[in-house]
Amino acid sequence: MSARFKHKRMYAVSLDRVGIIAGTMAYSRKAAIECFTPLGQWEMYKRSGYRTVLAKVQVIDKRTPGVR
Structure with missing residues (x-):
């Protein structure tokens, strides 16, 4: 059985474009x-340099199969 993928768009706060x-x-x-x-x-x-960023999750x- 193949894996199901769900793409979500979420927002976060980042400093100097490094990490979330x-x-x-x-x-x-x-x-x-x-x-x-x-x-x-x-x-x-x-x-101070903090920005909101769009994160793709x-x-x-x-x-x-057989496990719920």
């Missing part, structure tokens, strides 16, 4: 910012 800040993956840009920082402080982080579902 843990815990910021969200389905919208606004939600990613809210996960990363309290409301109202995003402008301060933005001046690929979920691979490898189901074994």
Whole structure:
């Protein structure tokens, strides 16, 4: 049986285009910012170099026949 692939577009917060800040993956840009920082402080982080980035997530579902 072949693996099923699900492609999702999610947003995250990154610094200097290196890596994705843990815990910021969200389905919208606004939600990613809210996960990363309290409301109202995003402008301060933005001046420090933080940016929202679009992340492509690929979920691979490898189901074994007979196992649920």
